Every structure is written in C-alpha cells, then in structure tokens.
Amino acid sequence: MVAAFNDEEQVDATLRAVLVDVLGLAEDKVRGFDESTALFGALPEFDSMAVAGLLTELEERLGILIEDHEVDADMLETFGSLLTFARAKALQ
C-alpha cells in the first residue's frame, strides 16, 4: 500500500504535505520552511491535539511506526528536527 521511500527529497515533500493537510497551513507558507523554522509551540495551529494527527499521518504516508517514547519537544521543535527524525525512520 505504501510507496517506497528511497530518497530524502520525497520525505521532505511528504512532511510538508502532511503539515499542510493536518495543520491546515497555507502551501506557500510551508514551502518557505527551512531547517530552523520553529514548529511546536511557535505555530498556533500546531498544538498538542494536532500532534497525534500529525504523527499518525506521517506513519501512514511514510509506512513507519512511531513509538510514544520517541516523541518529545525536541523532535517537534523545528522543521529540521522533525525532518531529521522522519528521514531516519523512513530511510533506515
């Protein structure tokens, strides 16, 4: 069911699509995110309720499983930290 993820760009694009879909952010805004863009606690749309939906949608689209103990504020802090996590999971 899930497409193979073999390249870092695909994971990047998927993460941006999930941020648009789950948080309801504008595509233009998310396209402008870089590694240092602050997410959790900085975006009003990215609250604790949204975290569950974001993680589950990432699991579905990347074909990965995320354990609760892997989730903390550091991992959600910036676009870069979330992307690093997603790549490590999807490309392992």
Added chain:
Amino acid sequence: MSLGGLAYETFRSAGREEYLMRIGPVEAPPILIVPPLFEEMNRTRALVAGVMRALAGKGMSGWLPDLKGTGESLEALETSRWEDWRHDVMAAADHLQARSGKTPLIASIRGGCLIDDAAAAIGWWRLAPVPGASLVRDMTRAGLAGVEWAGYAPSDSLKGRLADATAVHQEPLRTARLSSDAAPADIKLSGPALWRRSEPGSAPELAEAMAADIVEWHAACVVS
C-alpha cells in the same frame, strides 16, 4: 418544509431501527455513503454532506446511515459490536434497493472502507482507505493530548476487531486518495485531509471532485 431535498428515513437492522439521511430524490440512482469512524466521522461531516448535495445536483441521491451507537442511534456505542456495523451497512444497502428500486453504489471513506464489503452493490468507491490498526493507534495516541479514544467508549471486542480489520478487495472497485498521499490509487484528488484536523472543517472543491468521480464511476459500473 424543504431542506434542499434533505430527508430522514429509518431502516431496520437486526431488529433495531436506525436513521438514514438522504439528499436527493428517492427514485434517483442511490449512492450509499459509509462514513469514517469515531472522531474522523465528526471531522468529515461537512465534507460528507457536501458530497451528498453535489451528488443530488448531478441527478443522484446520497444516503448516509447512522451506524449502531453513532449519530441519532438510540443504541449505546458501548454495546455496539463490529458485526453490528457491518450488518448496518448491509441493511442500509437493502433499504436503498427497496426504496429506489435500484442497487446502490457504495462510497466509503477512511474507516468506512473496513465495513463496506458485506453489502450488495453495483460497485465500490473508496476514499483514503486506512487499516484499522492505524485508527486504533491514532485513537490511543489522542491520550497524549488528553483523553484516549477522544472520549469514545467502544467495547474491547470492537476495538479488537477494528485493530485487525483491513479493507477487503471488492469488484468493481475504484480507490481515490488525496494528491498529497503517495500510496497507489486509481485517482488522486486535491484537498485537505479533513479527518486529521483537530478542528472540523469543510472543503467544497474536494466535495465537488469526489461527487464528480463517484458519478463517473457509477456510470461505468452500470454499463459493466
């Protein structure tokens, strides 16, 4: 009073009476909508209603059943079993057949795709089908932000059956997914994953695109 062709009916399922919402004429070709489950059902309610209105605008009729223990059902969710939900979809399809004189097309969304295979239909159309295990993980994870299962209290047996459920292949079947979803599909539709939003939202363009594709698929199934 006219509500733009909106009507409520009841159907009998295993000795119970459950409600169905209909938009469109009784005698029009019927589309049975099997909605997403639990919280995703609430988040997509406006989308589903939008699809039903768009279907009615294209000469069809959209029918949305309440599953046991959901919506206007007089039953409690706590006593609802997985088999009850599958039976409700089957009984609703039979009701549509009896009322319209035509075999329905089934259009299911997300978790609805897990319970749509028992009913008699001329074809199946699915949007973003999801394994039950993924829904269970999401509902459990909702506990990170407050209440597990977002306050719903399904029985352990229903949770167990949901966790094991995957969409059963049907013929003829057309699968649609959002364009942002990399998984394979017969068609990709642009629009937001409303079932993921923490606040319910609507997406008129997605509703219109879904209805257009459903009508096209219905025509293909009638011919075949």
